[in-house]
Amino acid sequence: MDNTTLDAHDMAMMRLAIKQAQRGAEQDEVPVGAVVYRGNELLATAHNLRESGNDPTAHAEILALRNAAKTIGSWRLTDCTIAVTLEPCPMCTGALVNARIARLVYGAADPKMGCVDTLYQLCGDSRFNHRVQVVAGIMADECGQLLTTFFEARR
Amino acid sequence: MDNTTLDAHDMAMMRLAIKQAQRGAEQDEVPVGAVVYRGNELLATAHNLRESGNDPTAHAEILALRNAAKTIGSWRLTDCTIAVTLEPCPMCTGALVNARIARLVYGAADPKMGCVDTLYQLCGDSRFNHRVQVVAGIMADECGQLLTTFFEARR
Numbered sequence: 001m002d003n004t005t006l007d008a009h010d011m012a013m014m015r016l017a018i019k020q021a022q023r024g025a026e027q028d029e030v031p032v033g034a035v036v037y038r039g040n041e042l043l044a045t046a047h048n049l050r051e052s053g054n055d056p057t058a059h060a061e062i063l064a065l066r067n068a069a070k071t072i073g074s075w076r077l078t079d080c081t082i083a084v085t086l087e088p089c090p091m092c093t094g095a096l097v098n099a100r101i102a103r104l105v106y107g108a109a110d111p112k113m114g115c116v117d118t119l120y121q122l123c124g125d126s127r128f129n130h131r132v133q134v135v136a137g138i139m140a141d142e143c144g145q146l147l148t149t150f151f152e153a154r155r
Numbered sequence: 156m157d158n159t160t161l162d163a164h165d166m167a168m169m170r171l172a173i174k175q176a177q178r179g180a181e182q183d184e185v186p187v188g189a190v191v192y193r194g195n196e197l198l199a200t201a202h203n204l205r206e207s208g209n210d211p212t213a214h215a216e217i218l219a220l221r222n223a224a225k226t227i228g229s230w231r232l233t234d235c236t237i238a239v240t241l242e243p244c245p246m247c248t249g250a251l252v253n254a255r256i257a258r259l260v261y262g263a264a265d266p267k268m269g270c271v272d273t274l275y276q277l278c279g280d281s282r283f284n285h286r287v288q289v290v291a292g293i294m295a296d297e298c299g300q301l302l303t304t305f306f307e308a309r310r
Contacts, residue, residue, distance in 0.1 A: 056230040056254035057217050075211040090249030098246050099211035
């Protein structure tokens with residue numbers, strides 16, 4: 001498989017990530033959702049839990065990576081893909097590299113914290129011991145709209 | 156207090172971080188230790204648990220930040236300092252920014268993954284919503300020697 005192209009399963013997984021983000025919003029969490037999968041095998045789903053968990057590291061991606069690693073019994077998520085509704089921040093992009101995950105599929109760009117394409121390009125830095133393939137902008141409007149609606153409602 | 160100078164308490168906290176790293180090595184974990192404190196109040200200690208926890212995010216810093224946030228009941232670690240034996244990786248540096256921690260005191264530089272001074276300078280990037288004050292190279296020889304000894308013994 002060409003890691004930089006998208007198939008129907010990736011789209012289905014992104015829809016699942018969006019559902020997770022919506023669930024986050026219902027709990028007053030910034031609506032970001034993430035799903036980790038390996039081929040057709042779903043390994044983990046998560047949404048942001050920073051507020052309710054009082055946990056600065058509880059972004060959707062971190063929680064999904066931890067749960068996926070628990071599911072397969074290894075911290076190495078080789079051959080796995082993560083679908084996320086928002087471009088990962090420095091912490092989460094670094095976690096993708098640390099987890100040796102094969103692919104990242106993400107929705108909306110993050111002009112404030114995005115470290116995959118926007119502010120830095122950490123996934124492709126050849127000085128690190130692992131590179132992550134990236135597919136950007138998938139259902140970006142829908143993913144971004146979730147955030148816009150959430151923050152507008154709180155003003 | 157000038158955040159960029161070091162006092163006797165910082166040195167004591169770094170000694171505690173080194174002890175944590177040694178405890179990690181005894182459990183066959185890459186020996187990195189971290190301590191979070193606020194003034195003279197010790198909030199959390201941790202060492203790397205990636206292997207035994209099968210958790211790609213279980214670096215000492217992430218665990219210490221999570222535990223400190225639990226201790227104070229907030230994800231915002233304002234007015235807190237973290238002492239770490241090794242220069243933080245992209246994931247952990249990003250976590251420091253996300254946690255709004257005031258200061259980072261670290262030991263050895265990390266030529267492979269260091270994102271505070273070596274490969275990137277994420278703590279001082281004014282585009283992020285928070286900057287972390289950095290004091291580098293504290294007990295660097297001792298902190299680095301722990302890692303050298305650990306990896307030599309495994310060859």
